[in-house]
Amino acid sequence: MQDGLKLDLNRLVRKRFIKPGASIGFRGITWTHPYWGEVATGVISADMSGQAEGWFRLQLGSLDQRIILVSRPRHFGGRQWYFVCPVKNRLASVLWRPAGATRFCSRQTWGRQVAYHSQFNDATNRAHAGKARIKSRLIANLDPDEWDFPPKPKWMRWATYERYEALYDHYEQLLDRGCQSLVAKLIAK
Incomplete structure (x- = not known):
C-alpha cells in the first residue's frame, strides 16, 4: 500500500491545496518517497463551495479522474468532507492507487489485493x-x-x-529472547 499513491482529503485541506467553502482552480501536486524522491506529479482542482456536495478532479499522466465529495455535519458543529469511493460508493477520507492500478479507490475496494509492508514483518x-x-x-x-x-x-x-517506556521494555525483551534463541541455535550446531 505504501508504495502506491495516496490522496488524503484532510491533509489536502491542511496543506491548503483545497478549501472547504470554495472552488479552486488547477494546482500542482507531487508524491514523493523518502528514498526514491519524486514518484509522481499531477494537477488537481476541486469545488467545495456547496453546503453538502462537491467534486475533486485529478489529472495524473493518462489518468483523469473526477471524484464526488460530500460533507456530513460534525457532532460539535461544522462539517466534515469525504471522498465517495468510485467503486464501493462509500465515504472515505483517504483514497489509494496501488502500483499498477488505473484509479484511486478506498482501501476496502482493494481488499486483499494490497497490504502494508508491516503485515509481512516477523x-x-x-x-x-x-x-x-x-x-x-x-x-x-x-x-x-x-x-x-x-x-x-x-x-x-x-x-x-x-506507557511508552513499558512498551519499549517489552520490545527490548522480545529482541533479547530472539538473540538468545539465535545464540542457542548457533551453539547447538
Missing part, C-alpha cells in the same frame, strides 16, 4: 519498528544515538511516557 522486525517509532515520538530534535531511552518531553503526560 516479531523481530515489528519490535525494531516499534522501538524506532517510540524513540522518534520522544526524541523530537535530540540526537537519537545519544539515548537508549529518551527523557520525557516537557509537553508529555507522565502516564503516556510510562
Whole structure:
C-alpha cells in the first residue's frame, strides 16, 4: 500500500491545496518517497463551495479522474468532507492507487489485493519498528544515538511516557529472547 499513491482529503485541506467553502482552480501536486524522491506529479482542482456536495478532479499522466465529495455535519458543529469511493460508493477520507492500478479507490475496494509492508514483518522486525517509532515520538530534535531511552518531553503526560517506556521494555525483551534463541541455535550446531 505504501508504495502506491495516496490522496488524503484532510491533509489536502491542511496543506491548503483545497478549501472547504470554495472552488479552486488547477494546482500542482507531487508524491514523493523518502528514498526514491519524486514518484509522481499531477494537477488537481476541486469545488467545495456547496453546503453538502462537491467534486475533486485529478489529472495524473493518462489518468483523469473526477471524484464526488460530500460533507456530513460534525457532532460539535461544522462539517466534515469525504471522498465517495468510485467503486464501493462509500465515504472515505483517504483514497489509494496501488502500483499498477488505473484509479484511486478506498482501501476496502482493494481488499486483499494490497497490504502494508508491516503485515509481512516477523516479531523481530515489528519490535525494531516499534522501538524506532517510540524513540522518534520522544526524541523530537535530540540526537537519537545519544539515548537508549529518551527523557520525557516537557509537553508529555507522565502516564503516556510510562506507557511508552513499558512498551519499549517489552520490545527490548522480545529482541533479547530472539538473540538468545539465535545464540542457542548457533551453539547447538
